[in-house]
Amino acid sequence: xxxxxxxxxxxxxxxxxxxxxxxxxxxxxxxxxxxxxxxxxxxxxxxxxxxxxxxxxxxxxxxxxxxxxxxxxxxxxxxxxxxxxxxxxxxxxxxxxxxxxxxxxxxxxxxxxxxxxxxxxxxxxxxxxxxxxxxxxxxxxxxxxxxxxxxxxxxxxxxxxxxxxxxxxxxxxxxxxxxxxxxxxxxxxxxxxxxxxxxxxxxxxxxxxxxxxxxxxxxxxxxxxxxxxxxxxxxxxxxxxxxxxxxxxxxxxxxxxxxxxxxxxxxxxxxxxxxxxxxxxxxxxxxxxxxxxxxxxxxxxxxxxxxxxxxxxxxxxxxxxxxxxxxxxxxxxxxxxxxxxxxxxxxxxxxxxxxxxxxxxxxxxxxxxxxxxxxxxxxxxxxxx
Ligand SMILES: C[S@@+](CC[C@H](N)C(=O)[O-])C[C@H]1O[C@@H](n2cnc3c(N)ncnc32)[C@H](O)[C@@H]1O
Numbered sequence: 001x002x003x004x005x006x007x008x009x010x011x012x013x014x015x016x017x018x019x020x021x022x023x024x025x026x027x028x029x030x031x032x033x034x035x036x037x038x039x040x041x042x043x044x045x046x047x048x049x050x051x052x053x054x055x056x057x058x059x060x061x062x063x064x065x066x067x068x069x070x071x072x073x074x075x076x077x078x079x080x081x082x083x084x085x086x087x088x089x090x091x092x093x094x095x096x097x098x099x100x101x102x103x104x105x106x107x108x109x110x111x112x113x114x115x116x117x118x119x120x121x122x123x124x125x126x127x128x129x130x131x132x133x134x135x136x137x138x139x140x141x142x143x144x145x146x147x148x149x150x151x152x153x154x155x156x157x158x159x160x161x162x163x164x165x166x167x168x169x170x171x172x173x174x175x176x177x178x179x180x181x182x183x184x185x186x187x188x189x190x191x192x193x194x195x196x197x198x199x200x201x202x203x204x205x206x207x208x209x210x211x212x213x214x215x216x217x218x219x220x221x222x223x224x225x226x227x228x229x230x231x232x233x234x235x236x237x238x239x240x241x242x243x244x245x246x247x248x249x250x251x252x253x254x255x256x257x258x259x260x261x262x263x264x265x266x267x268x269x270x271x272x273x274x275x276x277x278x279x280x281x282x283x284x285x286x287x288x289x290x291x292x293x294x295x296x297x298x299x300x301x302x303x304x305x306x307x308x309x310x311x312x313x314x315x316x317x318x319x320x321x322x323x324x325x326x327x328x329x330x331x332x333x334x335x336x337x338x339x340x341x342x343x344x345x346x347x348x349x350x351x352x353x354x355x356x357x358x359x360x361x362x363x364x365x366x367x368x369x370x371x372x373x374x375x376x377x378x379x380x381x382x383x384x385x
Pocket of ligand 1: 121122123124125126127129153154155156157160210211212213214259260261262282283284285288289
């Protein structure tokens, strides 16, 4: 049968199969034995793929399926499947029963899963990405000393807005003595000692998140959905997330407003009081935007920079950044094809001038960060992913 003769939906099923296999090989491998095995298992089981194929196209996300199952497991800790999930108290090692146990669980809860998959959206708040924000803010501070306002677009629950309230541990070494925060952000620094890459953050005058579907931390269901995106083995990450949620819930310093990146960013930036520069942070936002929407978003930042300096600090996939107007020569080479990694950088816009800078390469979840050795570095010295 040629591709043109395939039954409707076959091409979409193939696309999802590729997605699961890519995720299993590039993200699950070495980090999550459960998700590595389940990615292959879902790719090879039409009834599991059908769970996603039966949802609207924009809902067909691998992360949604894994989170929906994880959410159900949180209230079924005694189930056979939960036994494989350390975050739910499970101790069973991955074995050849995992995929069939997962399939049986999905079969029993098919209606609940169908409901979650059609109605919910991906809601992660990855606190480790604050490492990218800190590096970006340091860079901005070197060019524009003094206080800055902070806006995150695609902020989810807004937990990254409190980046300067967390402790950072680089290569296992604490960067603050004594620890000032119960929320500890750990990151491995590759290709550098890691010493002194984080400086003291400047004063943050205000902290605002923009999200088209903000997470309301006062809603226990919304908190549980956020926690459902934590991977089965990530006990430490779950504790960090819960600590950050508690901190955010106890302060009025941040707020997340409902807004759309390509339509509301310039207006919200313009409405901010004061004249200090604004750092606009995005972390894993561009994958939600079409190529045209990405250009519109960058245009919003440029429009806002006519009134006050605006620095875009980002940690995003290089291939997506390469489709914007960023002037980063490294993105014109092989780096733009390394989409299983993220590029951390900053684009400073003010007084009619723009200065774009590549700061480093990172794992999408900032489990590791590798500082650029020079502004044109395209990381040929980094081993392939
Ligand atoms: C993967 S999450 C990342 C959250 C956070 N930046 C982090 O790194 O932890 C992406 C967020 O972007 C939001 N989002 C997606 N498309 C958007 C858009 N067009 N405008 C505003 N927010 C959007 C989603 O609702 C979601 O909260």
